[in-house]
Amino acid sequence: MVSCEPIARLVEAFNKLPGIGPKSAQRLAYYLLRRPDEEAKALADALISLKEKISLCSVCFNITTIDCDPCHICQDKERDHSRICVVERPSDILPLERTGKYKGVYHVLHGVVKPAQGIGPEDLKTKELLSRLKNNSVTEVILATNPNLEGETTAMYLRRIILPLGIHITRLARGLPFGADLEYADDMTLGQALESRQEF
């Protein structure tokens, strides 16, 4: 019992966050201890207001503030509402927006199908996606789940249920990432880059 209780508690709370091990957690706690009070206070306030002020958009289930529903993107008349990009998590929207290449709207599933953990399509926002597709003039659905086993399974399931609606279904291209080195590319990526080779 060298470290005292308030520090131990903070170390424990930091340690619960992903990617923060016991050593980093301790470093962060001691860092805040020698910083002005306001710094720890600002983080504490941000944590509290996070949960108080945030809700999900009733249209696309992206994160929004409680006083702004539907969210900014769904309310934006400049955007192309006939295109819906389906993502796993709210955090997937940011990188897509940063590309500046997408002007459609989104739909957040809040997870992926994980049969081993008993998470089926009914646990995701799939019903809500279907009713959006049925009630609106949507012409294209872009499946932007992650390029891994669970993301693929989810995309394949969505494809099966959307196909009967006669809507154009696309997914993000597979291939070599920018700046990649053939020598170090993994077999899956290189295989897909070869299969999906494009006219040049």
Added chain:
Amino acid sequence: MVSCEPIARLVEAFNKLPGIGPKSAQRLAYYLLRRPDEEAKALADALISLKEKISLCSVCFNITTIDCDPCHICQDKERDHSRICVVERPSDILPLERTGKYKGVYHVLHGVVKPAQGIGPEDLKTKELLSRLKNNSVTEVILATNPNLEGETTAMYLRRIILPLGIHITRLARGLPFGADLEYADDMTLGQALESRQEF
């Protein structure tokens, strides 16, 4: 403006912590968003009570709770109070305690001499160290500042002011770290390991 204000605020607060870049900060914020409310709350509470409940030990200047002064170590009658180990920061005590090889007490300087930044010995707890040494039957001072330029400068300064008191002064041994590889050891370390070679 994709990310909404409460998230942006939390990302900014996390991003201010050492070793947490903008991407990690965002990952942490979104992680907390999908966890139960209690988790963000627990971290917020720990942050608030950190500053409210903590003070410095009036003897060794280690961190302690406001209702426990002197700290646990200074109060411990089992420990050898004739030996004082001088460290830069409160966080340096934990690793020393973990070795289980030290049964003396500590003195925390709260910094090092940094002439370039105008931090001199008078900005550290050196006066307090001297008065502890003068008023008590201390037989050994172990200088455990970090083995870098600033730590060395500070240790050398302390040595000069403690020497007249006739107290035995030691410092942590320099040499190759456990598990090191001669081939990759840096010149400074290897040079010191050679200079301070020990009987075997």
